[in-house]
Structures are given as structure tokens and as C-alpha cells.
Amino acid sequence: MKGKILVSACLLGEKVRYDNGDVACHDPRFLRWAKEGLLIGICPEVSGGLPVPRPDSQRKGDRVVTGKGVDVTYEYKSGAQKALSLAKENDVSVAILKQDSPSCGSLYIFDGTFKGVKKSGQGVTAELLRRNGIKVFGEDQLDEAEREIKKITSNS
Known part of the structure; x- marks a missing residue:
């Protein structure tokens, strides 16, 4: 079914953030989409092989490095590819990802x-x-995401 939404697993309350913290999204729309089975969670960083907790990382150009300068670009790119594969397998056209993240x-x-x-x-x-045609929104853009989801589900 078109209308599935790829979501950062941390927004679903999974403790996958670098600091093992909880940033679950409690917006009523988000909770409704979860209840309706529309949300497909993934943490690209964990899927790419990084542990929880893990050192904080940031993008520096095309690379991703930890605060101590360790290059973790491979893990980030691997996780991104796994997220894209999951999105394609589930006919996802919208993603809601964690703002500020070097991955999401x-x-x-x-x-x-x-x-x-x-x-x-x-x-x-x-x-x-x-780059692969999926509309990406942050958890602070649920109004825009909701409009896009309605557009997609009304056309299917």
C-alpha cells in the first residue's frame, strides 16, 4: 500500500540515539499513523553497524567524523543504503526523520x-x-508531511 512512512526509530521511542536518549514524538498525528501501521522505523546509524551508545558524530563535507576525528562515513553511508532499500521494499514516498542528525x-x-x-x-x-525521489521531512515539519501523505493516499 502506498502511504507507508519511513521514520527515524528514535522518534518511535526506540533507544537508538548516540546518547541512548529518548526523543519519541508524541504528536497526535504521528501516534495515529503509528496506530494505523503506516510507520516503518529504522535507525540508519545502527543499521550501518554503529553501537548504542556511540560517540557523537557530525558531517564535515562528504565525511562523517566523531568528535575525536574517527571517520565513520562508511557506517553512515551503509545505513543510508539500508534505509533506502527498506523504503523501496515498502513503496515509501515520505520519510519523517530526526532533525539535526548527521544521518537524518x-x-x-x-x-x-x-x-x-x-x-x-x-x-x-x-x-x-x-536523491531517490522520497520526500523527507523533520519531526518539526509534520504539517508539511501530513499534506504530502494526504496527497499520496488520495491518489492511490
Whole structure:
């Protein structure tokens, strides 16, 4: 069924964030979509082989590095590919991903200095999904996501 939504697993309440924290989304629309079975969760970072907890990472150009300078680009790209495969298997055309993440950020990411500064940009997974025609939104863009979902489900 068209209308499935790929979602960052941390927004579903899964403790997969780098700090093992909880950032579950409690918006009534999001909860309704979950209840209707529309949400398909994935943590690209964990799917790419990174542990929980793990060192904080940020994008520096085309690379992703930890605060100590360890290059984890391979794991991020691997996780992004797994997210894309899952999206294709489930005929996903919309994703709602965790804003600011070096993997899932859709509008903003941290600037790579590890000083808490954000910049316009997107994470590795968000970028790959968009290049493959999937509309990507952050958890702070549920109004836009809802409009897109309604458009898709009314056309199927």
C-alpha cells in the first residue's frame, strides 16, 4: 500500500540515539499513523553497524567524523543504503526523520565543529532518500508531511 512512512526509530521511542536518549514524538498525528501501521522505523546509524551508545558524530563535507576525528562515513553511508532499500521494499514516498542528525537531518545539521552550532544542510540518509525521489521531512515539519501523505493516499 502506498502511504507507508519511513521514520527515524528514535522518534518511535526506540533507544537508538548516540546518547541512548529518548526523543519519541508524541504528536497526535504521528501516534495515529503509528496506530494505523503506516510507520516503518529504522535507525540508519545502527543499521550501518554503529553501537548504542556511540560517540557523537557530525558531517564535515562528504565525511562523517566523531568528535575525536574517527571517520565513520562508511557506517553512515551503509545505513543510508539500508534505509533506502527498506523504503523501496515498502513503496515509501515520505520519510519523517530526526532533525539535526548527521544521518537524518533534513533541514539543519551540526556544522562539524562540535561546538553546538547548526547550519543548513542534510544528513547522509536524508540526502540519499531525496536523491531517490522520497520526500523527507523533520519531526518539526509534520504539517508539511501530513499534506504530502494526504496527497499520496488520495491518489492511490
